[in-house]
Amino acid sequence: MPPVSRRRITGFSNPTVKFLRSLRDKKHRRRAKRFLAEGLRLLTEARESGRLPDMLVMAEGREAHPLVDALERDVAAAGGEIVETSAEILAKITGKDNPQAIAGVFAEFDTTLAALDRDAAPIWLVAQALRDPGNLGTMLRTGDAVGAGGLILIDDCADPFGVEAVRASMGAVFTQAIAQARWEDFLPWLRGGPGQLVAASLRDAVPYRGAAYARPCFVLVGNESRGLPEAYEAECDLRVTMPMRGRADSLNAAVAGAVLAYEVLATLNG
Amino acid sequence: MPPVSRRRITGFSNPTVKFLRSLRDKKHRRRAKRFLAEGLRLLTEARESGRLPDMLVMAEGREAHPLVDALERDVAAAGGEIVETSAEILAKITGKDNPQAIAGVFAEFDTTLAALDRDAAPIWLVAQALRDPGNLGTMLRTGDAVGAGGLILIDDCADPFGVEAVRASMGAVFTQAIAQARWEDFLPWLRGGPGQLVAASLRDAVPYRGAAYARPCFVLVGNESRGLPEAYEAECDLRVTMPMRGRADSLNAAVAGAVLAYEVLATLNG
Numbered sequence: 001m002p003p004v005s006r007r008r009i010t011g012f013s014n015p016t017v018k019f020l021r022s023l024r025d026k027k028h029r030r031r032a033k034r035f036l037a038e039g040l041r042l043l044t045e046a047r048e049s050g051r052l053p054d055m056l057v058m059a060e061g062r063e064a065h066p067l068v069d070a071l072e073r074d075v076a077a078a079g080g081e082i083v084e085t086s087a088e089i090l091a092k093i094t095g096k097d098n099p100q101a102i103a104g105v106f107a108e109f110d111t112t113l114a115a116l117d118r119d120a121a122p123i124w125l126v127a128q129a130l131r132d133p134g135n136l137g138t139m140l141r142t143g144d145a146v147g148a149g150g151l152i153l154i155d156d157c158a159d160p161f162g163v164e165a166v167r168a169s170m171g172a173v174f175t176q177a178i179a180q181a182r183w184e185d186f187l188p189w190l191r192g193g194p195g196q197l198v199a200a201s202l203r204d205a206v207p208y209r210g211a212a213y214a215r216p217c218f219v220l221v222g223n224e225s226r227g228l229p230e231a232y233e234a235e236c237d238l239r240v241t242m243p244m245r246g247r248a249d250s251l252n253a254a255v256a257g258a259v260l261a262y263e264v265l266a267t268l269n270g
Numbered sequence: 271m272p273p274v275s276r277r278r279i280t281g282f283s284n285p286t287v288k289f290l291r292s293l294r295d296k297k298h299r300r301r302a303k304r305f306l307a308e309g310l311r312l313l314t315e316a317r318e319s320g321r322l323p324d325m326l327v328m329a330e331g332r333e334a335h336p337l338v339d340a341l342e343r344d345v346a347a348a349g350g351e352i353v354e355t356s357a358e359i360l361a362k363i364t365g366k367d368n369p370q371a372i373a374g375v376f377a378e379f380d381t382t383l384a385a386l387d388r389d390a391a392p393i394w395l396v397a398q399a400l401r402d403p404g405n406l407g408t409m410l411r412t413g414d415a416v417g418a419g420g421l422i423l424i425d426d427c428a429d430p431f432g433v434e435a436v437r438a439s440m441g442a443v444f445t446q447a448i449a450q451a452r453w454e455d456f457l458p459w460l461r462g463g464p465g466q467l468v469a470a471s472l473r474d475a476v477p478y479r480g481a482a483y484a485r486p487c488f489v490l491v492g493n494e495s496r497g498l499p500e501a502y503e504a505e506c507d508l509r510v511t512m513p514m515r516g517r518a519d520s521l522n523a524a525v526a527g528a529v530l531a532y533e534v535l536a537t538l539n540g
Binding site: 045049134138141145146168172209245246248250252255258259265266 | 318411412416438442512513518520525528535
């Protein structure tokens with residue numbers, strides 16, 4: 001095959017560099033409908049999931065690697081661009097001083113509820129007002145592990161396309177469906193088809209082990225400090241409690257979602 | 271009772287301010303054998319667990335609050351110091367612009383293995399080379415929830431007394447025992463008494479549900495990117511697998527530990 005052509009960028013004030021740096025900011029991501037994913041592992045995960053970046057960025061003189069070659073070839077074949085720059089400029093873009101760094105610019109996905117196919121998976125994760133991008137990425141990763149269809153983000157959550165969420169997802173941002181909706185839009189959507197809404201709760205709840213989970217099961221987790229609003233809990237088809245043996249009465253939101261999701265998985269398969 | 275006396279600090283260059291700011295740095299924490307915990311919720315958790323700060327710091331003119339009064343009273347009664355400063359200086363100390371902020375300086379605990387009483391709890395969490403302070407704090411929080419005795423940190427882990435770990439622990443840093451040890455010291459200690467070492471593994475493992483967990487059960491979790499060294503896995507009494515339905519073959523370390531710990535808890539109680 002012919003060698004892949006690379007565009008070389010040398011100046012900090014180059015518009016492409018400015019564009020790439022701007023993607024660290026949510027406002028600019030929204031405007032460009034693009035996001036940044038960093039690292040060969042993440043980019044390879046994307047490629048193997050059929051998602052290719054519009055633009056691939058790496059430092060000139062980067063060590064050869066078969067996975068980088070494969071990425072370059074596929075991105076070029078799909079009409080994308082390969083950009084080469086100095087280690088210094090790359091560090092400005094990624095915020096990390098690593099000359100082996102590699103980054104890709106991806107088009108944001110459709111995150112409307114209408115795009116979800118609830119019958120595609122037995123479990124869905126739902127997070128309400130989840131503010132920590134690390135927790136959000138962790139939930140995507142957990143969703144991938146339990147075979148969930150995706151993550152539905154209710155009300156004001158962290159941005160799933162932010163660098164930290166993408167990183168914490170370990171590539172699951174490319175394999176899990178993601179939807180964003182207000183509660184008042186989510187609820188009619190949910191009730192418009194089959195689906196059991198389950199939340200961990202201290203009110204009027206049954207033990208989480210042995211509860212009657214049913215597919216498709218929507219596992220709902222609330223905000224890190226306030227938990228779920230009472231009215232949202234009241235709408236759940238099933239409220240379950242997990243043992244709390246210590247002084248505190250709660251778990252980290254991503255942990256609670258994972259413990260519950262693994263219990264649902266075991267029940268649905270049991 | 272007589273009013274609690276407060277020391278007032280007004281200058282940024284005051285040695286106490288410098289000392290408090292220095293506690294954000296691990297080297298200085300080690301030297302002073304002190305750490306910083308922030309927020310009324312954390313400080314109240316500490317107080318209710320019988321841990322009082324040497325020094326309590328808040329902004330002058332802070333709104334009255336019965337939990338703050340109780341803290342002040344107990345700290346003063348125990349011979350500790352109450353320091354009042356400006357909102358600006360407090361923001362420099364806590365790194366957050368919140369005039370309601372309150373912080374305490376605590377003596378670090380004994381973190382030698384010898385200080386642990388393994389018979390005190392049915393479950394112990396063990397983390398190897400866990401580098402993310404948020405994960406470390408989350409594991410402490412999970413330990414509290416499952417009734418674990420504490421968290422044993424093997425090899426080079428994040429500092430459990432760092433501000434981020436303390437915050438993520440949601441106060442469990444005050445309720446869970448913490449030990450730090452090299453693997454070559456941990457193993458003889460473990461084998462010097464009853465204890466089953468369990469790890470999630472892909473090698474020679476049985477399903478995590480229904481595995482023969484036994485108390486005291488030591489749940490071992492590995493480094494975020496490399497997992498456990500093979501030699502460490504080989505030392506485990508039980509290796510278990512969790513379902514991985516997606517593209518990735520791993521979970522976030524704190525999530526894996528929590529799913530496993532809840533399974534152990536259910537088995538030991540079942």
